[in-house]
Amino acid sequence: MHEVANTPRGRGVLACIQCGRCTSSCPVARVTEEHNPRKLMEMIILGLRSDVLSERLPWYCLSCFTCLDRCPQGGDVGEVMFAIRNLTVREGKIPEGVLIQAKSLFENGRVVTASRMALIQREKYGLNEEPSVDVEAVRQILKKTRFDKLISKGK
């Protein structure tokens, strides 16, 4: 629990009283039993480290922040999800879709790049060029935060 609580977004776990309001307001918990934020908080509190930092569990959260607004304790469940995803990633577990975005960020300075079609469309219809990006500056920052090393661990 303290490993999570000591990360920048993980403190909320200390306030959790297991009331379950997060789960009852969660749009993902409504459609699949695989995601249950209350239970995930419980697993963190109990210190079930390898179960929490698994490949799938931390990645069901939409970060819609409904739970943040509804938690009576200020337990910041949605924020704790960021904390455990950060920890999972350090162990090299990154979903493929996220890894693609991370690589694009490092290569292009943005996570979504315009398709050739969109570029042609923009030019044809007189829109400005796609907003300019300073890729070098992005890489400099990401090297300093060791982001490049981090994502190279991803499968």
Next chain:
Amino acid sequence: MKYAFFAGCLIPAREPQYENSVQKIAPKLGIELVAMKGVNCCAPFSIQSLDHTSWLALAARNLCLAEKMRLNIVTLCNDCYESLLMANTILKENKETRDEVNNILVDVDLEFKGKIDVKIFSDVLYEDVGLEKVKNAIKRPFNGLRIAVQPGCHLSKPKRLHFGQRMGVLALDELVEATGATSIPYERKEACCGGPLRGINDEVALRVAKQKLDSMKAAGADSIVTVCPFCYLELDMGQIEIKRHVKEEYDLPVLSFAELLRIAMGMNLEDWEIKTHRIPITKILNIVEAK
């Protein structure tokens, strides 16, 4: 009214018709959008999920560029809004974090000072331009159109970031109603569209979208109006996918609120812009063309 314009990545890359509509209506309402040069990704949730410090440093770099322009940032996308607003708030409030981030930014010759604010375009229209001025600009009202407004989560959540503001969802409702249409209440209005799970778990994402669409249909909506470009894609494309997988049809055209305003203000969409909509928007266009 002058702003540093942060267009984001998804809108320019996938929804140029949204950006084009913003560029068309802004000058008519006295808004000057100055393009930000050499910005980077806002660092959305996927990047925040990977590494907290990298996110803060990237978001801070964008904020610093706007500080240099001495202008407040205006974003279109809910995710850019949330990322930049949250980073701006954290960095203004927390000296320790600010020092840590500035220590990274020193390498690119920047320093976060905390001199600007972050806004989203709908709030600019509501708060800075004012509802009256928007109403006066309407030439072709959408009387009788029943719209399910899809605000998108991060227009107003988490509430602590938006404390004391009468903006966000309420502002959007009033802007939509300024066009003569009705913003109808529906059960899942404040719920997520499922979009953030795209690329991670498509099947669950679609189930979340379906709940939303079911609830819109049950409330008798004619169409959907969004702010967020992710909701826009998810609900437009999602309807096609749901039709393919579970044979359920909604026929709810999706428009960004900028397109809605543009049409209501008397400016037509171009053919290529109409064609970008996967669910045809002809029934919406017919309402104004009949006038």
